[in-house]
Amino acid sequence: MNKKLITLVLLASMGVTTYLAPLTAEAAIDDNIKQTTEKINKLEDEKKSVANELAAITDSMAKNESKAASLMTEMTETQETLKELNSQIDTLNEGIAAREAKLAEQARTVQVNGDTQNYVDFILESESFADVLGRADVVSKLVSANQELVKAQAADKELVAAKQTETEKTLENQTLVAAKLEAAKTDLEQQGLEKEAVVASLAAEKADAETEKEQFLATKTAAEKAAQELQAAKTATVAVATSDETETEAVATNTVATAAEKTATPIATETKTTETKAKAVESKPAATTTPVAGGSWGAVQSAAFGVQGTPYLYGGTTTAGFDCSGFTQYAFNAAGISLPRTASAQYAASTKISQSEAKAGDLVFFNQTGSIDHVGIYLGNGSFIGAQSSSGVAVAQINQYYWAQYVVGYGRVN
Structure with missing residues (x-):
């Protein structure tokens, strides 16, 4: 009887110890689940905030x-x-x-009508005072008309010059x-890409956290199942031990083995998962850069x-x-x-x-506008070819007045 009692006490002690192990593990897992849940919620809030910012940028775009x-x-x-301005300039020049031809014709008309070489002779040959007044009036009108024509001609010449400047x-x-448009587009696209x-x-971090949480939950479920099985095994062992000591010892041995196996299962699973992740990280190929192949300039x-x-077409990427x-x-x-889409991104790359x-x-x-907003392909000898808003795809000189004041520098594609 005493031997059976001792056996029962030992079995009970072993059962309690084995039962407490998964309970302790379960408490730790619960803490991990709580932490990952908080992490997931935080990531979701951050994601929503950034998504709202992205929506605002999209609206701005x-x-x-x-x-x-x-x-x-x-x-x-x-x-x-x-x-139209060029047409007006041509018309003004024709006018x-x-x-000028009309002024010359008028001068010839005075000479013919007066049959004299100048206005004075024309007036002096008057036959009466009334004739003098009449001829003087004619001369006055002619001179006035010519003066108006001269003024009009000078004004038109000034207008031509003004039109040329305006053009x-x-x-x-x-x-x-065009530069401002591309700069604004570049800035917004960059912000959008960053967001x-x-x-x-x-999203990726949240997915990892959710996967981690699922693993913790699976481990917890396995631990709870192991604890339930151990408790059932303990009850069955005590009942058998009261009738047969030998059978009790066998049951106790089996119970301990089963408990160890059940407890180890989630740990082994987690270890295997960790090893798999480590191998996946090790097997991930490193990023490489491919240099530009020789002879590519000919194709470009x-x-x-x-x-x-x-x-030229704003946002255009085709022929x-x-x-x-x-x-x-x-x-x-x-x-x-492969080049990035925008001038500033190409500069950075x-x-x-x-x-x-x-x-x-x-x-x-x-x-031209405070940031990199134009790019072309250098041809050597101070010239480049690019899509210009005023001429489309054409060759231009970097040292021309316009481009010389805005050039920033040169970049080589790697």
């Missing part, structure tokens, strides 16, 4: 696109105005030439408008000059119309080289070089 469409309409009207100013303003990256990062050059004369960065992206893509180091095929950047 839509407004900018609308404004751009309106400005493009104005730019088209400006082009028509330029044509000036006609007026040049309009052309320059048109280029600046999208944050949203994606938060062929593509660039192949679309020379293509009109139907290009903006500056859309053109450079198109030309380099023909050589299998290129290796900065000096003017003396620049070679044909490098990029040249300009700042």
